[in-house]
Amino acid sequence: xxxxxxxxxxxxxxxxxxxxxxxxxxxxxxxxxxxxxxxxxxxxxxxxxxxxxxxxxxxxxxxxxxxxxxxxxxxxxxxxxxxxxxxxxxxxxxxxxxxxxxxxxxxxxxxxxxxxxxxxxxxxxxxxxxxxxxxxxxxxxxxxxxxxxxxxxxxxxxxxxxxxxxxxxxxxxxxxxxxxxxxxxxxxxxxxxxxxxxxxxxxxxxxxxxxxxxxxxxxxxxxxxxxxxxxxxxxxxxxxxxxxxxxxxxxxxxxxxxxxxxxxxxxxxxxxxxxxxxxxxxxxxxxxxxxxxxxxxxxxxxxxxxxxxxxxxxxxxxxxxxxxxxxxx
Amino acid sequence: xxxxxxxxxxxxxxxxxxxxxxxxxxxxxxxxxxxxxxxxxxxxxxxxxxxxxxxxxxxxxxxxxxxxxxxxxxxxxxxxxxxxxxxxxxxxxxxxxxxxxxxxxxxxxxxxxxxxxxxxxxxxxxxxxxxxxxxxxxxxxxxxxxxxxxxxxxxxxxxxxxxxxxxxxxxxxxxxxxxxxxxxxxxxxxxxxxxxxxxxxxxxxxxxxxxxxxxxxxxxxxxxxxxxxxxxxxxxxxxxxxxxxxxxxxxxxxxxxxxxxxxxxxxxxxxxxxxxxxxxxxxxxxxxxxxxxxxxxxxxxxxxxxxxxxxxxxxxxxxxxxx
Numbered sequence: 001x002x003x004x005x006x007x008x009x010x011x012x013x014x015x016x017x018x019x020x021x022x023x024x025x026x027x028x029x030x031x032x033x034x035x036x037x038x039x040x041x042x043x044x045x046x047x048x049x050x051x052x053x054x055x056x057x058x059x060x061x062x063x064x065x066x067x068x069x070x071x072x073x074x075x076x077x078x079x080x081x082x083x084x085x086x087x088x089x090x091x092x093x094x095x096x097x098x099x100x101x102x103x104x105x106x107x108x109x110x111x112x113x114x115x116x117x118x119x120x121x122x123x124x125x126x127x128x129x130x131x132x133x134x135x136x137x138x139x140x141x142x143x144x145x146x147x148x149x150x151x152x153x154x155x156x157x158x159x160x161x162x163x164x165x166x167x168x169x170x171x172x173x174x175x176x177x178x179x180x181x182x183x184x185x186x187x188x189x190x191x192x193x194x195x196x197x198x199x200x201x202x203x204x205x206x207x208x209x210x211x212x213x214x215x216x217x218x219x220x221x222x223x224x225x226x227x228x229x230x231x232x233x234x235x236x237x238x239x240x241x242x243x244x245x246x247x248x249x250x251x252x253x254x255x256x257x258x259x260x261x262x263x264x265x266x267x268x269x270x271x272x273x274x275x276x277x278x279x280x281x282x283x284x285x286x287x288x289x290x291x292x293x294x295x296x297x298x299x300x301x302x303x304x305x306x307x308x309x310x311x312x313x314x315x316x317x318x319x320x321x322x323x324x325x326x327x328x329x
Numbered sequence: 330x331x332x333x334x335x336x337x338x339x340x341x342x343x344x345x346x347x348x349x350x351x352x353x354x355x356x357x358x359x360x361x362x363x364x365x366x367x368x369x370x371x372x373x374x375x376x377x378x379x380x381x382x383x384x385x386x387x388x389x390x391x392x393x394x395x396x397x398x399x400x401x402x403x404x405x406x407x408x409x410x411x412x413x414x415x416x417x418x419x420x421x422x423x424x425x426x427x428x429x430x431x432x433x434x435x436x437x438x439x440x441x442x443x444x445x446x447x448x449x450x451x452x453x454x455x456x457x458x459x460x461x462x463x464x465x466x467x468x469x470x471x472x473x474x475x476x477x478x479x480x481x482x483x484x485x486x487x488x489x490x491x492x493x494x495x496x497x498x499x500x501x502x503x504x505x506x507x508x509x510x511x512x513x514x515x516x517x518x519x520x521x522x523x524x525x526x527x528x529x530x531x532x533x534x535x536x537x538x539x540x541x542x543x544x545x546x547x548x549x550x551x552x553x554x555x556x557x558x559x560x561x562x563x564x565x566x567x568x569x570x571x572x573x574x575x576x577x578x579x580x581x582x583x584x585x586x587x588x589x590x591x592x593x594x595x596x597x598x599x600x601x602x603x604x605x606x607x608x609x610x611x612x613x614x615x616x617x618x619x620x621x622x623x624x625x626x627x628x629x630x631x632x633x634x635x636x637x638x639x640x641x642x643x644x645x646x647x648x649x650x651x652x
Binding site: 018023030152153158161164165172264270271274285286289290297 | 505587
């Protein structure tokens with residue numbers, strides 16, 4: 001087990017390193033010079049060179065990349081003499097646009113994204129699994145057909161179309177909800193709830209539909225298994241057989257997918273956050289890309305990749321704990 | 330996975346086109362059986378007709394423009410009301426005999442023409458991305474599964490790496506930093522690079538399973554070459570899962586293209602695209618909701634039809650395998 005874990009963690013670090021390297025390489029090679037963009041229209045070559053030095057993008061590629069990695073693990077110093085700024089250990093640098101510490105930006109925006117992800121995940125798990133279970137038990141009835149057709153429809157709406165349509169109906173026309181804003185729970189709990197209601201729903205819809213279909217398929221498969229028939233013929237009560245013998249094996253694959261989806265969501269719900277104007281990681285990613293703010297782009301890419309890779313490992317561990325059939329000795 | 334045997338076991342002269350009317354009994358090929366099931370499914374028929382209609386519209390886009398007399402980029406200032414800040418004249422977003430789906434606010438471009446030309450862009454990009462991802466996925470997945478060893482290790486690690494990438498963030502970042510060039514080509518490239526591992530993973534797994542099956546073993550023992558193993562034994566047995574996976578990936582690619590265009594990094598104006606139309610309708614939708622609703626509805630119905638069709642094809646394939 002320890003050896004297996006060590007191997008997984010080594011692989012994880014390697015993938016994160018490669019993600020960093022490729023992101024850095026692509027921005028170093030492809031993107032327009034950020035110094036020219038910052039300098040504006042009335043700009044002299046000397047001024048551009050000066051800005052390049054300040055930003056640290058005048059050095060060769062490998063030196064820059066080495067500095068970035070060094071900053072991540074040991075912290076790094078910017079500037080010299082009186083202007084010296086020390087950036088402590090998990091250092092992601094400073095935004096080219098606002099000069100804010102990128103780490104600070106991530107820390108302030110992560111709660112918004114986390115709120116969004118947790119709420120949406122709770123909603124889609126509840127709705128998806130319940131609908132899927134009911135459909136499986138009532139396989140072939142009108143409820144099953146209606147639920148599964150609805151699920152196909154829900155999975156087909158692009159989330160920005162759903163978001164804009166909801167916003168038009170609920171906010172502009174009926175005026176029963178305010179325009180969403182990233183208000184803190186402690187400031188105004190009711191406004192907080194109202195603000196997140198639509199984003200939660202939009203994020204949950206697609207996933208709930210997918211999970212409903214998946215749960216239904218898995219439960220139907222499990223109901224046909226021999227161990228389930230044995231449990232029933234032993235005379236175990238239907239509800240108990242369902243809970244003990246059908247649900248657990250049917251839901252383990254859902255755990256895998258849920259872990260991956262949730263991890264991906266923590267890396268920022270880019271479209272939903274942008275449409276609703278919520279200041280989370282996803283909106284930060286969109287803004288930084290629009291302004292070619294390279295340190296921020298590096299940070300969001302790295303963060304998103306980190307969640308996905310760690311989520312992958314956690315899912316495997318949980319899976320082995322839940323399903324004795326794949327346990328590693 | 331018995332489709333290859335079913336195909337070979339078909340007695341008598343070939344029935345002709347799969348599922349052709351008058352074919353005696355049940356069509357025996359995989360494609361024929363799927364078509365046969367789908368012909369009796371109302372939802373599948375409806376979806377297929379809608380997609381056919383959309384494709385027809387895409388192909389005939391210049392014809393539609395010629396008929397209405399409005400190109401996709403031609404301004405029509407007579408259709409908008411300057412006094413109200415550029416809103417279309419008349420109700421329902423300026424729907425009239427002249428402009429069947431209304432006009433854009435501010436510049437009066439014909440929405441029908443833009444929808445038709447936008448369908449061209451969407452279908453072209455989705456179709457090209459599907460072809461490229463399928464080719465990459467099948468070739469690399471089969472190579473990994475068939476050769477095993479370090480080749481498998483290498484391909485599998487590349488897949489892990491690409492799937493760990495925050496694809497959407499990265500697609501946007503690459504597309505926005507690359508110089509404007511041929512956007513459609515870039516979109517296909519970016520979607521394909523991040524899309525093939527999902528297909529390759531399945532193909533690799535199935536190749537591994539097939540390699541252990543008795544009929545492959547038998548072919549190998551009777552001295553079949555590698556080429557024969559790949560093209561006669563393995564590839565035919567992957568066919569039905571490939572049909573299912575590709576049909577289910579097309580709506581995904583249409584959605585991705587529209588999403589990227591919505592975010593402003595896809596097809597660049599003045600070339601129309603549905604995602605771009607939705608994005609530009611955002612600032613108008615309080616006063617001109619149809620400007621948002623029309624491209625939104627077209628996008629939704631297209632994705633829905635493709636998804637339903639893919640789902641029904643999968644159901645038909647699964648039923649055939651279980652039988």
